[in-house]
Amino acid sequence: MIFCSPSPIKVSDIASSMGEMFDTSVPEEDIEQAIKDLTAKYESEEFSFQIIHAGGGFQFMTKPAYQSSIGIYLKQQSKKRLSNSALETLSIIAYKQPVTKGEVEQIRGVNCDYSVSKLLDKGLIEIKGKSDGVGRPILYGTSEFFMEYFGINEISELPALKDIVPEENSIGEEPA
Numbered sequence: 001m002i003f004c005s006p007s008p009i010k011v012s013d014i015a016s017s018m019g020e021m022f023d024t025s026v027p028e029e030d031i032e033q034a035i036k037d038l039t040a041k042y043e044s045e046e047f048s049f050q051i052i053h054a055g056g057g058f059q060f061m062t063k064p065a066y067q068s069s070i071g072i073y074l075k076q077q078s079k080k081r082l083s084n085s086a087l088e089t090l091s092i093i094a095y096k097q098p099v100t101k102g103e104v105e106q107i108r109g110v111n112c113d114y115s116v117s118k119l120l121d122k123g124l125i126e127i128k129g130k131s132d133g134v135g136r137p138i139l140y141g142t143s144e145f146f147m148e149y150f151g152i153n154e155i156s157e158l159p160a161l162k163d164i165v166p167e168e169n170s171i172g173e174e175p176a
Helices: 011-022 028-042 064-080 084-096 101-108 113-121 144-150
Strands: 049-054 057-062 125-130 138-142
Touching: 011 028, 011 057, 028 049, 057 064, 084 101, 084 113, 084 138, 101 113, 101 138, 113 125
Parallel strands: none
Antiparallel strands: 049 057, 125 138
């Protein structure tokens, strides 16, 4: 439970969960002893993390010796995050594919060169061919990596637009 908790977990919360799981009360002293045993185990050099007591509970944390390498990793990961404009562009491509950059720009109302370039670099979209329209612009669509990244198997698994975009009120109608 300590491992899966996103914030420090209290002994009383562990006792409550264990009590429900085993349908009997588990003494807090037993839980505290188990935590002491685990804390001693993870103090060993072979582990890069430890259990700490903070915020009124217990939590797994990285040992100080590993802070710099994790800091570098997190810095690299933050560079990989998508901006809001890239997410908007990706959403349009996902729902309207195959789509040209011009069509995306018409929907967004702004130039999308940078966003499309970044999405191609990250492998979330790919070129699907050329349009039959004037100038034969490139058609974009989502990639296999997009499916993997968002944990879906088919584009049809994306939420329906009506599920995520609130309907506009008509004149004279009260909002629901």
